[in-house]
Structures are given as structure tokens and as C-alpha cells.
Amino acid sequence: MSRILIFKRNTQNMKPESFLRMAETLKVKGKPMETDNAIAVRDAERALVYAQPCAKFAGLLFYTDQSRGLADSSENLLDPERAKRWANAFLKEFNLVPSKVDDKRVNLQVNLSSTQTDAVVFDGKERKLVKNKTEIRSDIKLNEIPVVGPRAKVRMVFKEDEKPILIHRGLWDAIEVYEEKELLRIHDVAKAVKEKLVAREGCSQARYDVISTRLAYFADEYAGGIDILAPYYFIEMEFEDKKAKENGITQGPRQLFWLPAYR
Numbered sequence: 001m002s003r004i005l006i007f008k009r010n011t012q013n014m015k016p017e018s019f020l021r022m023a024e025t026l027k028v029k030g031k032p033m034e035t036d037n038a039i040a041v042r043d044a045e046r047a048l049v050y051a052q053p054c055a056k057f058a059g060l061l062f063y064t065d066q067s068r069g070l071a072d073s074s075e076n077l078l079d080p081e082r083a084k085r086w087a088n089a090f091l092k093e094f095n096l097v098p099s100k101v102d103d104k105r106v107n108l109q110v111n112l113s114s115t116q117t118d119a120v121v122f123d124g125k126e127r128k129l130v131k132n133k134t135e136i137r138s139d140i141k142l143n144e145i146p147v148v149g150p151r152a153k154v155r156m157v158f159k160e161d162e163k164p165i166l167i168h169r170g171l172w173d174a175i176e177v178y179e180e181k182e183l184l185r186i187h188d189v190a191k192a193v194k195e196k197l198v199a200r201e202g203c204s205q206a207r208y209d210v211i212s213t214r215l216a217y218f219a220d221e222y223a224g225g226i227d228i229l230a231p232y233y234f235i236e237m238e239f240e241d242k243k244a245k246e247n248g249i250t251q252g253p254r255q256l257f258w259l260p261a262y263r
Contacts, residue, residue: 009172063167073130080114152219181262207240
């Protein structure tokens with residue numbers, strides 16, 4: 001019988017002095033505003049906000065610089081490695097990466113990658129590629145299992161210099177083992193999905209294929225009580241489109257089902 005761990009997430013309360021220092025680093029001018037659920041500061045062009053532990057998106061740090069648009073082109077984009085160094089230093093300075101766990105059962109990896117992307121510009125006569133942005137994205141794994149969801153990401157967007165125009169950090173600050181459960185077999189979960197389809201009106205005779213199955217920890221919104229990080233199976237199904245040939249399409253409608261991977 002396979003077993004899997006369920007985790008408890010802890011999110012820190014952002015202190016006003018730390019938040020103000022972060023705002024100064026990002027050159028946001030203004031007086032911080034604070035409520036029970038968040039702390040924020042803004043000026044004419046920039047805004048910075050952090051969701052406190054009891055908020056729906058606890059741990060979310062969001063920054064935007066509206067003096068530049070995400071779609072604006074740039075001939076001299078920041079080098080991806082410089083962007084990555086800046087991002088790692090910023091996250092470390094303000095304790096925005098989950099702390100290491102002194103528990104051999106827990107192997108948490110938060111890795112950043114950096115890439116440059118182009119955009120297609122059409123001037124009415126021809127289309128051409130122009131440099132668009134340097135982007136930071138995160139890859140998070142817990143015991144070699146991907147972690148996905150609205151509270152499991154780091155994203156930053158840079159243009160020419162080492163000050164991003166966007167930061168989206170949705171993470172917890174510490175994690176600990178909450179309990180151990182039996183890991184369900186994937187085909188038992190697939191069976192549950194089929195039973196749901198049979199019970200749905202008009203779907204009992206529908207033809208479908210399983211496109212993909214994936215086990216992942218889902219970092220969902222905080223709903224009160226203990227902040228649990230639990231594993232789910234994500235199963236993507238494709239349904240037959242009886243008019244596919246008539247309409248000249250090769251892919252039928254798809255739906256993603258997700259169910260707990262434990263009991």
C-alpha cells in the first residue's frame with residue numbers, strides 16, 4: 001500500500017517596516033495602508049500589496065509598474081541571467097522563499113528559470129518579431145511531485161533594467177508534515193470519474209478518451225482553519241464531437257477533473 005504525506009502551510013505576517021523597505025527597493029512612493037487581511041502602498045505609477053495570513057490568497061505578493069506595458073517592445077532587454085540573479089537576491093532578502101525543513105520526509109525544491117520572449121507586431125503591411133520581455137517563472141516540487149495552483153508560483157517580468165515591472169509571488173513561508181494517508185491508485189480515481197460521467201444527464205452514452213493523468217499537490221486558496229496542502233489527481237478527458245469531420249476539426253471538447261489522491 002502506497003502512502004503519501006499531507007502538509008500544513010504557514011504564512012508569515014508581513015511587518016510594516018519590512019514592507020516599507022521592499023517598497024523603497026521597488027521605488028514605490030506613498031504611505032502604506034494596512035488592514036487585517038493586507039498591507040499595500042501605491043503612487044501614481046506603481047502599486048505593491050501583500051496578503052496577510054488570514055486572507056483568501058495568504059502569502060500573495062503582487063507588484064505592478066504601470067509606466068510600462070507588458071506588451072511594449074524593447075530593443076535592449078535585460079539579460080536572463082541578470083534577471084534571475086536579481087530575482088533570487090530579492091526573494092532571499094525579504095524572506096519570500098519557503099524556509100528549509102528539518103525533516104528527512106520533506107524535500108521541497110523551488111527553482112527559477114529565466115527566458116526572453118518575442119511578440120508579433122503588425123503594422124498593417126507586414127508582421128515582424130520584436131523583443132518583448134525577460135520573464136522569471138518558478139518550478140516547485142515537493143517530494144518530487146509538482147506543486148500547482150494559485151498559491152504555488154513566482155513570476156516576474158523585466159524590460160531593460162534590474163527592476164521588474166511585475167512581480168507575482170504566491171507561496172507559503174514554512175511547511176510541516178500534518179498527516180500521512182493512503183495514496184489512491186490512479187485507475188480507482190479514473191473509475192470515479194467515469195461514474196460521475198455516467199450519472200451526468202446525457203453523458204452515459206458519450207464516447208471519451210483519457211488524454212492525460214497527473215499527480216500534483218494543489219496549493220489552493222485559504223478557506224480558514226488549518227491551511228492544508230494536499231495531493232490531487234488531475235485527469236483530462238476528451239469527448240467525441242460527432243460533427244468534427246463536418247466542421248473540419250480534429251479535437252473534441254475537453255474537461256479537466258480533479259479529485260483527492262488520498263483517503
